[in-house]
Amino acid sequence: MNKMLEEVVSIEFNRQIGKDTCLLGFRSASLASLAKPGQFLMIHSGRETKDPLLRRPFSIHRIQDRNKLMMLYRIVGKGTSLLSALKENDPISVIGPLGNGFALPRPNEPSLVMAGGMGIAPLFFLTQVLKRVQKHKIKMFLGFPTSQEAVLIDQLKDLNIDLSLTTEDGSLGIKGLVTDLLDQYLGQELTNKPVIYACGPTPMLKKIAQKAIKSRLRCYVSLEGYMACGLGLCQGCAVKAANNKGKPYYYVCQDGPVFSAEMIDWEVM
Amino acid sequence: MAFLPDLSVDIGGLKIKNPVITASGTFGYGNELTPFYDPSLLGAIIVKGLSLKPIPGNPPPRIAETPCGLLNAIGLANIGIKAFIEERLPSLVKIKAPIITNIYGHNIKEYAEIAKRIEKVDRIAAIEINISCPNVEEGGMAFGTDPDTAAKVTNQVVKNTTKPVIVKLTPNVTDITIIAKAVESAGAQAISVTNTIMGMAVDVTTRRPKLTNIIGGLSGPAIKPIALYLVHKVVANVRIPVIGLGGIMDYHDALEFLLVGARAIQVGTANLINPKAAMEIVNGLTDFCMREKIGNINEIIGSLKTK
Missing domain, CATH: 2.40.30.10 (Translation factors)
Incomplete structure (x- = not known):
């Protein structure tokens, strides 16, 4: 415990x-x-x-x-x-x-951090730690609806990581979604496969998780759930498990909030 | 002058050191809150409702917040009686408070079968029968809204156990006293009043219900006046002890239930918000009795002045 x-x-x-x-x-x-x-x-x-x-x-x-x-x-x-x-x-x-927290990368495994909107909240802490305790190559795709919602850009630049920005209306960075950047990225020849860390709206996570599973990349997503207690008492924050043989549902508060992409049944998300 | 008041009460043969019990479904399998305090301090612990076979529960979202209330449709998700006895109960060894299992069956036979299994387990002190869950398709509340069925379920459990049997009633009936009298006649040693009140909430943007199950059970401070009224009504109509619950957040709320005649109280939704809520209620009742120079909590129980 x-x-x-x-x-x-x-x-x-x-x-x-x-x-x-x-x-x-x-x-x-x-x-x-x-x-x-x-x-x-x-x-x-x-x-x-x-x-x-x-x-x-x-x-x-x-x-x-x-x-x-x-x-x-x-x-x-x-x-x-x-x-x-x-x-x-x-x-x-x-x-x-x-909750459980993110599993850290293996030695020399580069990290691809993907954040949509408030998804940057836990990923900033992760990036801080990755940068400090591990000398990893960190690439970040960060997206916001418009430049008005865009926050923390300077602080992230200070972390000295490879940062790409998107906005849906093109008012800052590249016009589009962070998942568009993933398509381009996965289209390249990857010599050193990255581990993906993602947090953001569910449709974004679904897209990332399904792509990562298909490309056989390690991928960790941080999920949100309607939660009453956060302590494993109410069993409110259920999320459907991909493998029905074990638990039919995971609980975001206890089993997560970070899940390995293949653990979740993305079809129902 | 300091003296320690006697808070012990007797619930149909189950003697507990104070009247504070955790409500089923809000205290996990018994030891989730041990990082915050020792549950041995409580009168008793009622664990998550258990069925014969594991139940996966309803698809999410399972909960929604409403003003002063919590709407839930968990769907009795649980690991099943076997896994509870074999895997979870041994880890409760350090908890000195009596463990009460809340049980749920899809049919009367299943209730009897679970009672039989529990009978062999010394560590379980009593059984609370759930005939009041609004969030499952079959059984559940259906058993609790018909006096004959409620009596049959009670009778089958009583027949298969020597442990005290508590029946948890639903408020979703026209006259709760009819059901209360029926389960009393069928041999129940105590009655818990009340389970959640059926309700719903709608997201106007998506035009969808906030719960995938559409309907759910409302708990929390929003239902306290209703629960108090139902306890008051049941107490007047049965001789067996009544355990009061519904929106109890602090010792003050607990006192209200005791005054209208509840022999003990259950703390539910409050555990989810304040992990120490039940313990704080025990302390609050102790301090209150000391302050008011009440030597025995039974002096308070049912002492409501109506004239």
Whole structure:
């Protein structure tokens, strides 16, 4: 069983960095020391309030100075809207770190990191770690709907990785989707096969996973699920398993959120 | 002056050290929350509903949040009674609280068969019969909405076990007291009131129900007044103990149920939000009794003043 804890922490900053996109930071040396890229936190902005009732899952976006954790989130509903209104020193209740996290590449195996929109949240942390502990060649395909939603470009450039940007309307980088870049990339002769790490909207992950399986590439996707607890209690966050002989469903909170592409039944996704 | 109040209660022959029990489906298979606290502190633990054969559960999305409520259609996903007894129960050895299994069958025979298997397992202290799940096609709530069927299921389980039998009722009936009386006559030693209330939610953009199952069961603070009313009603109509549940988030909520006459309470949805909720309710009840100089929790139970 993973080590996990519940803490009430004070927000250090919580600011909008793009259209409907916020970055929140808080300090917790204990959570920071346990956290691995791909893991997530269950957060409640005010446990005394009953609406919204449930905690929401947020992937760990970045760790800095060994004790500062950051979350990148989009304002999509009531919970994230209330969260975005919180200020410096406001308390939030955090449970974590939860889930399995990404498996790291083999020695000398290059990484292809593919992020769509908020999918960059856990992949930034992964890239940070890949860059620091392993001297890997990292290629990143990063896509946003428009330049308005595009965030973190400078920080990613600072990581000194091979970054290609796309927007759907062409307002920044290449016009199109990150999956278009994958087509081109896989069309080339690959001497050293990469391991793919992907996070983003389900249609994007489906496309990437199916291509990776076909091309026999190792591919890890980080999934989202409607989740009540994040702790394996409610069995709400089910995702259909590809191989029916074992478990018919995996649970995103316990078996994931990171899955090897061939584990998931993509037909029903 | 400090004294420790006596919080112990008797539920149809099952003596528990305090009236706080975890509700089925919100406490996993018993040890998921041990990183947060020792479940031995609780009165009893009811584990995830178990069936004769494993059940995969419903296709996702299985949950949706509504104002102050949680709508779920898990579909009784579980590993089956055999795997629970062989694989999960041994890992609960360090937990000193009684383990109660919630059981579910597709037909009356299956309920009897599960009861037989549990009878041989000393570690399981009691059985809670689920005749109230709204999220499965056959059985489940269908058994709990007809008094004759509810009585038959109860009778079959009682016949096949010496352990206390608790029947968990559905609120989705016109008159819950008819079902309550029927299961009491059939030999139930206690009744849990209430399971989730049927509900649904719609995504107006996609024009689809938020749950793939279309309908689900509503839990959480949104249903507490209804649950409290149903407990009040059942308590007045049966002699056997009633376990109250529905939206209990803190010790204050628990006290409301005890005051209307629940002998014990179950903590459900609260576990999902605050992993320490059940433990905090035990502590809250202890502190309350000390503050109010109540030596025995039974002084509170059913002491509602209506005049």
